[in-house]
Amino acid sequence: MFGSNLLVAPMFDESPSRKVYLPPGAWIDYQTGKVYQGAQWHQITPGQIPVVLLVKDHSVLPHIKVAQSTSEMDWNNVELRVFSTDDSVVSGLFALPQGDLKRLELNGSTSGFALKTDPLAGKVKWQITRAPAK
Numbered sequence: 001m002f003g004s005n006l007l008v009a010p011m012f013d014e015s016p017s018r019k020v021y022l023p024p025g026a027w028i029d030y031q032t033g034k035v036y037q038g039a040q041w042h043q044i045t046p047g048q049i050p051v052v053l054l055v056k057d058h059s060v061l062p063h064i065k066v067a068q069s070t071s072e073m074d075w076n077n078v079e080l081r082v083f084s085t086d087d088s089v090v091s092g093l094f095a096l097p098q099g100d101l102k103r104l105e106l107n108g109s110t111s112g113f114a115l116k117t118d119p120l121a122g123k124v125k126w127q128i129t130r131a132p133a134k
Contacts, residue, residue, distance in 0.1 A: 005059040005092065009044070009052035017045040018052060026057035028083045033132040035085055055083040055131075060092035060104050060113075073097075075124070082106060082113050082130045094119065 002008050007027065009020045022038040029036070031047025036054065044052045055061065063079040075097060084090050087108030094102045102119035106128065113128050 005056040005061075007052075007054040007056075009054075011046060011050045011052070017043050020044050020052055020054075022054065026085055027054040028057060028085070028131065028133050029053070030055055030083075030131070033134045035133050057083065057085050058088055058090045059083045060090045060106055062092065062094045062104070070097075077125050077127070079127045079129060080104065080106065080113075080115075082108075082128065083133070084108065084113075084130070085133050087113075089116075 007020070007022065009018055011018055019041055021041050022036055024039040027036045027038055028034070029044070029047065030053040031049060036042050036044070046052050061081045061083065063081055064073055064075065064077070067073045078094070082090050087110065089105060089107055090113065091103065091105045094104055096102065104119065105116045106113040107116055113130065115126060118126070
């Protein structure tokens with residue numbers, strides 16, 4: 001486990017899949033969008049990158065564009081990638097470079113997700129996308 005919302009299972013050999021035990025709840029494959037039910041074992045084939053990375057249902061993960069160095073990272077434009085099998089409230093954390101940790105909560109609807117409140121009061125342009133769950 002990497003925190004409480006990410007499960008990382010590296011591929012240790014050249015096999016096409018690996019057996020992974022998932023904690024209770026639904027888990028969404030970060031690369032493929034496939035949904036797995038927890039509290040059981042699954043044989044999982046990784047996506048293009050040879051690692052199994054699963055996100056707990058109803059989570060949001062902040063992303064910024066790739067940069068050549070940390071000094072070039074654009075903290076003013078943040079994508080919030082939602083991992084959810086329905087339109088329930090999703091939550092996650094956002095860590096600022098100065099070390100401040102902000103809680104993110106988004107409400108869902110049939111038209112998409114929106115922040116309940118902006119934890120940075122307009123200092124960041126949030127782009128909200130939904131990772132497809134299959």
